Amino acid sequence: MRKKQGFRLERPVDQIRSGISLVTETIRGRSRRFRRLRLTAGVTAAIALSLWAIVGGVFPSPATATGQTYEVLSTPENVIWGELFKPDSEPILRVQSGDRLVMQTVSHEGILADQGDTIEFLTGSGIAESDILPDQLQIKAEVEKTGPGPHVITGPIYVEGAEPGDVLEIKTLNIDYRVPYGVISNRHGRGSLPGEYPENGEPIYTKVIPIDRENDIGIFRPANGLPNLNIPLKPFMGLMGVVPADPEDAVNSVPPGLYGGNVDIKLLGVGSSLYLPVQVPGALFYSGDPHCAQGNGEVALTAIECSLTPTFELIVHKGMTLEAPVGETEDAWIAVGLDQDLDEAMKKSVREYLRITNEEYGLTKPDALLFGSAAIDFEVSQVVDIVKGIHGVIPKELFAPLTQGN
Structure with missing residues (x-):
């Protein structure tokens, strides 16, 4: 890898940050997951049915209350830019199934070359310089963009016991905002109308969106002086994945696949789970492309791209076969x-x-x-x-x- 080697962050936190909902962990792990297990022996099936009767039809979650919680920072050593991690990428952290991550992520919008100087770009749209995320500036200055994709990705995380043939469940327990702004962009050659927009042959049309966290809205300011429009915020991580088995699938952070990656499904917010087939030992989980809000289709090119700190719980499911990513909400x-x-x-x-x-x-x-x-x-x-x-x-x-x- 072209990222710095040898840095490992393992900082247990006594408890998850205030505001994390723990309701979901008591309602997950139900029999539906275990109906997917392929029981190959009658004795095993009988044991499973006996357990079913004992617990009244509800299995406990594989996660336990004693699982560790780790904080993962979005420092230059912990991110890559433009590509996905590879099978030989060195993990920055090793966790057990059921452990939790409070993982900082950084938006790429605002630090891409076609947006010019980041401070000028954001302050020119009314964002106070003191509110600009230092991590964005540091990553722009210190991290080489090694792939054609735009995304800054935090990881990878090695999950002990995860092997090819298993499934990694990624529960999103909480999402915190890091900054009071986001960005929406449209670029020529991209989006749903490539070559038609932006207008007048401009290479990019981009707009900074102030975030009103108190009212949970993004403020969209029309260019022609019309009154502001409010966009309801519904944060989620656009990019969650495991490392693909084929390194060629990792050269660009943009296309999603069997490994997850840039799936951009807005339903995968707080309280959701994403199930992914494990491709390599340890799964090597990563996340990025944080969104404050997105419409289905994402027609311009981007959602409201904004830096977020999600809290994930990672659970390894043995004997569970999937041929595509699967999402679940309550x-x-x-x-x-x-x-x-x-x-x-x-x-x-x-x-x-x-x-x-x-x-x-x-x-x-x-x-x-x-x-x-x-x-x-x-x-x-x-x-x-x-x-x-x-x-x-x-x-x-x-x-x-x-x-x-x-």
Whole structure:
């Protein structure tokens, strides 16, 4: 790797920062996950069913109250810029399944070359110099941009016991804002209308968005003097992933894949889980591309890009097989389809929806297809990341009659 070697941060924190919701950890780990386990022996199955009866149908989460919490800083030694980590990347931290990370992340918007001097760019839009994130300035000055992607990525984190064939669950427990601003950008050759916008042949049209944390809004200021518009904030991490097995998949931070990465699904905020097939020993988890708010499609090119500090819990699931990333919220499953062709991404998302409803609820796939045509929304995650995304939102309450008595 071209990043500095040998630095390892392992700083346990006595408790998670105030404001982190712990409700989710008591409602995760339910039997649905264990129904996905492929029990290969009748004795094993009998044991599992006995445990099911003992605990009343609810398995505890693999995480325990004694799991460590670590703070990971976005220092130059802990980030890369423009590419993903590789199978031979040195981890900055080793954790156990069930441990938690309070992980600083840095937005790339504002430090890219086409935005000029970062301080001038931000202060020219009304941001106080004292509010500019020092990490952004330090990374711009000290970190080499080694790939074609724009993203600054924090990691990688080695999860003990994670092996290819396992699944890493990434729970997002909390997200804190680091600065009172974000940035939206449109660039020629990119976005949903490449070559049409920005207007007049300009290479970039970019706007700084002040963040009003008290009212939970981003303030959008029209260029022609119209009244300000408010954008409701819903922060999430656009990029969460494990290291891909093929180093060629890691040369650019932009396209998502089986390994996750830049999936840009706005439902993956606080209280969500993202499940990813482990590709290399230790999984080597990383995150970046923090967003304050995004519309489905992300049509200009970016969301409100803003530096955030998410809190993650990392859980290794043994014997759980996945052929695509899967998302989960308290209320819904998220069936992810990824492909350079949007039609193919749609097909993959529908097939994943059929698999989920069949394996989780027992619905036959022909029935699930008919049911989905009447009741399931398939949404465009983004069309701007080379590999496009469709996600089907599968409300759990619709299938409640199929789980009663289990």
